[in-house]
Amino acid sequence: METKIFTTKEIDQAAVLLHQGELIAFPTETVYGLGANALNESAVKQVYAVKGRPSDNPLIVHVSDFEMVKDYVTDFPEQTATLVNAFWPGPLTMIFNVKPDAFSKSVTGGLKTVAFRMPKNQQTIDLIQRADVPIVGPSANTSGKPSPTTAQHVYHDLQGKIAGILDDGATQIGVESTVLDLTATDGVPVILRPGAVTKEQLEQLIGQVRIDQHLISDKEAPKAPGMKYKHYSPDVPVWIVDGGLDVFDKAISWAQQNNRRVGLFADEQIVAETKERVSETFSFGQNSVESATKLLFAGLRTLDEKQIDVILAQAFPETELGIAYMNRLKKAANQKIIKKDSIFE
Missing domain, CATH: 3.40.50.11030 (Threonylcarbamoyl-AMP synthase, C-terminal domain)
Structure with missing residues (x-):
C-alpha cells in the first residue's frame, strides 16, 4: 500500500477514503491521530492491527462538534455544558456512558463508556465533517512508542500500512489530551490521563476533581489510553x-x-x-x-x-x-x- 501525504487542500480526497473504511492519520493540537470510521468495525480493527495495539485498550472518538456526541450518549452530567463551552475545541477528552451497541467493542474495549474529543485543528474538523462520521483517533504510531507530533513521524512508523496522512505541520502542545471521566458513581470527575487542561483549570469551573494515580498493569484493562506503566517508550532506555x-x-x-x-x-x-x-x-x-x-x-x-x-x-x-x-x-x-x-x- 502506498501512503499518500495529503495537503490541507486535499481534505476531500482524504475524507472519501476515511468514509470508505481506509485509515487516515490526522493532525491535532496535541499529537497526530490515526483516524478510522468509528462506525465501521472492520476499519477500527485495522487500527489495532496497524499499531500493534492491545485490543482491550479503548479508543477516543473524535467529533466535529458537540451535536455529534448527542447521537451516542445516554445522559450528560451537569458539568458537561460548562466543560464543552470552556474547552471544546481543545485538548480535553470526556468519558460518557453510551447507548447500548452505539459502538462496537473494538471502540469501547468492552466497556459501557466511550471517550469523546473535539480537536482544536480546523483541518481535522473539516475532515470529520466531510467524512460525515465520527472517527477513532489513537496516536498515529507503533503502540507503546513515542507519539507523533509531525506527519513525518507518522510516515516513519506507518508508511505502507495506512492510506494517507493529512499534513498540517507540527503540533502545538506535544502530548495527548487530558482524559476526564464523568461517569464516576459519586459524581466527582476523575482525570485518568493528565494533559494540557490541568486539574486547577477544571476545578475553577466545576469544583472538585480527582486525579487517578493508579498505573495499569499488563493484566488489567484500562478505561482510557496511556494508563499503563510503560508507554511512549523509544527502543533506547x-x-x-x-x-x-x-x-x-x-x-x-x-x-x-x-x-x-x-x-x-x-x-x-x-x-x-x-x-x-x-x-x-x-x-x-x-x-x-x-x-x-x-x-x-x-x-x-x-x-x-x-x-x-x-x-x-x-x-x-x-x-x-x-x-x-x-x-x-x-x-x-x-x-x-x-x-x-x-x-x-
Whole structure:
C-alpha cells in the first residue's frame, strides 16, 4: 500500500477514503491521530492491527462538534455544558456512558463508556465533517512508542500500512489530551490521563476533581489510553534526571563508567554545559515545561535514531502542565529516575 501525504487542500480526497473504511492519520493540537470510521468495525480493527495495539485498550472518538456526541450518549452530567463551552475545541477528552451497541467493542474495549474529543485543528474538523462520521483517533504510531507530533513521524512508523496522512505541520502542545471521566458513581470527575487542561483549570469551573494515580498493569484493562506503566517508550532506555547540573554530571559519569553512550534531552543551558561529555544532544530551548512538553516526543524519537545506549531526560516539577509532562516521561523511562541522593551499585 502506498501512503499518500495529503495537503490541507486535499481534505476531500482524504475524507472519501476515511468514509470508505481506509485509515487516515490526522493532525491535532496535541499529537497526530490515526483516524478510522468509528462506525465501521472492520476499519477500527485495522487500527489495532496497524499499531500493534492491545485490543482491550479503548479508543477516543473524535467529533466535529458537540451535536455529534448527542447521537451516542445516554445522559450528560451537569458539568458537561460548562466543560464543552470552556474547552471544546481543545485538548480535553470526556468519558460518557453510551447507548447500548452505539459502538462496537473494538471502540469501547468492552466497556459501557466511550471517550469523546473535539480537536482544536480546523483541518481535522473539516475532515470529520466531510467524512460525515465520527472517527477513532489513537496516536498515529507503533503502540507503546513515542507519539507523533509531525506527519513525518507518522510516515516513519506507518508508511505502507495506512492510506494517507493529512499534513498540517507540527503540533502545538506535544502530548495527548487530558482524559476526564464523568461517569464516576459519586459524581466527582476523575482525570485518568493528565494533559494540557490541568486539574486547577477544571476545578475553577466545576469544583472538585480527582486525579487517578493508579498505573495499569499488563493484566488489567484500562478505561482510557496511556494508563499503563510503560508507554511512549523509544527502543533506547530512558532515565529521568531529577535535579540540576550536578545531578546531570553524576548521571553522565555513571553512564560513562558503564561504557554507555549518552543522548541528552534537556534545556539549552544543561546541553551547553555537558555537550562535550555526551554523544548526542536534543535541546528543547528555554528552561520551561511548555517547551519541554512540546518537544518531548520529538526529542525521544530523534535520539532513538542515534548510536547511543541511554537517554537522559530532564525532569520538571509535577504541577499543572508538569504533571502531564512527567506522566509521559515516567512511562517512557519505565519509572527510572536519577536524583541527587541516588546510589549506583
